[in-house]
Amino acid sequence: MTIDERLAFFEKNFDLIAVGTHSRGDKHFISDGKSRLCRFCQKDENETTFRNESHAIPECLGNHQLILLDECDECNTFFSNKLEDHLDKFTKPYRIAGQIAGKKGIPKYRTDNKKNRIEFNELPTVKSQTGEEFFLIDDKKKEITIKLHQEPHIPIAVYKALLKIAISVIKEKNELGAFRHTIGWLLNQDLTISVIKPTLLMQAFVPGPRPTNGVFVSLFRRKAAVSNVPYAIFVIAFGNVIFQLIVPSHIDDGVSMSVQLPFLPSPFEIIDWPYGDLKFGSHDLSGTEKVGRELSIVYSFEQMIEVDPKIIE
Ligand SMILES: [Zn+2]
Helix, strand or coil, rough: CCCCHHHHHHHHHHHEEEEEEECCCCEEEECCCCCCCCCCCCCEECCCCCCCCCCCHHHHCCCCCCECCCCHHHHHHHHHHHHHHHHHHHHHHHHHHCCCECCEEEEECCCCCCCEEEEECCCEEEEECCCCCCEEECCCCEEEEEEEEEEEEEEHHHHHHHHHHHHHCCCCCCHHHHHHHHHHHCCCCCCCCCCCCCCEEEECCCCCCCCCEEEEEEEEEECCCCCCCCCCCEEEECEEEEEEEEEEEECCCCCCCCCCCCCCCHHHHCCCCCCCEEEEEEEEECCCEEEEEEEEEECCCCCCCCCCHHHCC
C-alpha cells in the first residue's frame, strides 16, 4: 500500500476519538473529578479511594502531564504492579535508545555481569570493560551497535498494559461502553486468558535523534457504517518507536483480527525526514510466560576521538 492508500484506509473507516502528545508542563486531566467513578472497576468514592495520581500514560514512557481522574487506587496499584511493570521492561531498550526520562530520569542499563553499562549524565556514556563485546564499532559505516537485553517480561501483559493506556486516554465517556468486556479482561489476573488472536504489536522504528518528543497517542474507532475492520486501533509513539495495535471490543464479534492492517502513516514518512527510512516489523505478544529478547541499537557517529578515561570520570 502507498502512503496515500494507507491514509485513505484510516480516513474511510475510522474516526479519531483521542489524540495528543504529552511530556512535561501543566497537568491535563481526563474527567472533571467532581464525582469520582473508576472507569475500570466501576466503583465510586463510597466503595474505593482516589488518592493516587493516576497517569493516563505511564510516566516511564515520558508522560508527566496527562492524569486520569477516573482510576481508583486499587486499579492503579493492580495495573502498575501486574501490567505496567512488564511494559516497563519491554520498552526499556527503546527508552534508553530514545533517552526518555521517566520519574527517575532516563533508565540506566547494566549487563548481568556488571561489566558493561550505559548511563545518562551530561552526556550519554557507554562503559565497557576490555574483553567484553558489548558494542561493535564499524569504522567504515561509522556506526556503533550496542546489544541490549530486555529484562524478562510476559508478552501478553505488555499488550494489556498498552490497551489500558488506550482506554485511559478516552475523554468521551460514551465511548467506553464498547470496551466494557475488554476492561473486564484487563482486570482479570489470569494472564492465560486471551481475547485477541493474533496478539500482534506492529512497530515502526524511526531513525534519528528522538523523532517523537514526549509520548504521542491516537485512538481510532470504526465509523458507524463500517463493519469489516476491527472496532478500534491504538497508536502510541515515543522516542524512536511507533507502536500500533488492535483494541479488542465485544462489538468485533465475527471480524477477523488477522486482517493485514496498514500502518498509520507518520509525519516521518510524509516530510523529508533526513535520518533515513522507517523500519517496519511486529511483535507477537501472545506469550504468557516470561521472555527477554536481545535488541540492537545502532548509533552513527561523525568522528572518534581517543581520550584518557580519567577525564570521563
Ligand atoms: Zn477501580
